[in-house]
Amino acid sequence: MRPVLALTALLATAGCWRSTGARSDGPVDLLVLAPHPDDEVLMAAGLLGRAVRDGKSVAVVLMTNGDYTCARDGLLRQQETIQAMRSLGVTEAQIHFLGYPDGYLPKLGENPLPPIERRNPDGSCGRANTTLPARGAGHPDEHTRRTGVPAPLTAKALLGDLTAVLERLQPREVVLPHPIDEHPDHAATYAYFRRALEGLKRGPVTVHRSVVHQGNCWPGDCQVELSPESKVPLLPAPLEAYLPSERFPADGRAKEALIADYHSQTGPQLEQSWLASFAKADEVFFPETLQRDDAGHWSSGPAQTLDGEGTRALQWCMGEACRGYQVELDGTQLTLREAEGHVVRRWTAVDATKWTLEVRPGAGDFSEWSLSTPQGLVGVAVLPGAKGALTSVER
Incomplete structure (x- = not known):
């Protein structure tokens, strides 16, 4: 009632x-x-x-x-x-x-x-x-x-x-x-x-x-x-x-x-x-x-930044422990997945060819991964590990 x-x-x-x-x-x-x-x-x-x-x-x-x-x-x-x-x-x-x-x-x-x-x-x-x-x-x-x-x-x-x-x-x-x-x-x-x-x-x-x-x-x-x-x-x-x-x-x-x-x-x-x-x-x-930020854009603090297009393999390392990820952009969807294939998040990305990934510390032992295209922010994922190093992996 x-x-x-x-x-x-x-x-x-x-x-x-x-x-x-x-x-x-x-x-x-x-x-x-x-x-x-x-x-x-x-x-x-x-x-x-x-x-x-x-x-x-x-x-x-x-x-x-x-x-x-x-x-x-x-x-x-x-x-x-x-x-x-x-x-x-x-x-x-x-x-x-x-x-x-x-x-x-x-x-x-x-x-x-x-x-x-x-x-x-x-x-x-x-x-x-x-x-x-x-x-x-x-x-x-x-x-x-x-x-x-x-x-x-x-x-x-x-x-x-x-x-x-x-x-x-x-x-x-x-x-x-x-x-x-x-x-x-x-x-x-x-x-x-x-x-x-x-x-x-x-x-x-x-x-x-x-x-x-x-x-x-x-x-x-x-x-x-x-x-x-x-x-x-x-x-x-x-x-x-x-x-x-x-x-x-x-x-x-x-x-x-x-x-x-x-x-x-x-x-x-x-x-x-x-x-x-x-x-x-x-x-x-x-x-x-x-x-x-220094470029005049609004942000929530310093971030590690990586630019790319198409599909790019990444590594997120905390000391000697590393996890593999992959960013995929096919023009209509922007996908962040683990190296094993599991999709972390998938967003609609209309008419996009390039992307930018920003990683900054979040709440607790987590980081916020922000993916943008030239049209602006597309989405954010929260992943374990507040402090780490992001690198691109040559395929």
Whole structure:
């Protein structure tokens, strides 16, 4: 059954969460960048609520409307986000929908996507290949707000829209998906954010990266029922030692009540929904501090860098212990695999011929391997070994 306590009473136990007003421009103290309607609550309901309660300015930016075919009504999902955010004290004027299609963020390239099935504002099922103007700050999508017309479904258009909204809002802190998230839209959201930074004069002070999809059950447990009073568990193997360095307390019952607002995603029985497993007593993040390097590009610190094209064999050595890896680029996919053939991560890389690999220390005894093409960051993998030497192996 759904939570029976009134949301207002639940929130009162954590302090009075009040509206920060209808401010829609920056600078804002906290911006949550969500791939789909519901991710803003799954990642950061507690952090958002605390910011509102403390009188800080906030904004929520959604990459898609969650409209994956007509079976998932993007307009309904927009309304669910607006309702849940209203309960937190975030007004519709503080919510910005970019309006790109659910499930297609990694597939955007130079040429517009063909028309995609989606629900029209009048309730009919149709097809279109532009962003969908509907709700949020000013009511249209970001591209329509700026130009008067919806955007074509291209990587350039999305990058331009995200850069523009970040430039206008000037967030001091950003919550967004961790690039190791297994959902392609989540990993792509981080990649587009890093590309957008290159067009900004100033970036956020701190980035809080959140994992939503990792394994079949996480953050729940396939065998043990976890309650809203429990804490977020460790990531599943092989990343259980990749520890978040930020844990913020949250009211699990209040978060459960907010998750219940997303009726289209939870179904009639909230407790049977995977989304309910995000109602926990804390929220965890992997923070990243970004800075401009000597070339004027944004990075998260010094890295070992290797350029290549096509397929290249690599060695990652920690003392005398070495592991072999391989980077493969075939023009549509960029793959990082172990020498034995196991695929570590695979990303969509549209119209690319060259790549750059950057390796820098991550959390715990891990390193973050960032792969980019001339179009910008494609993806990040987290691998064991915080300190090592990266070399190219002649074939």
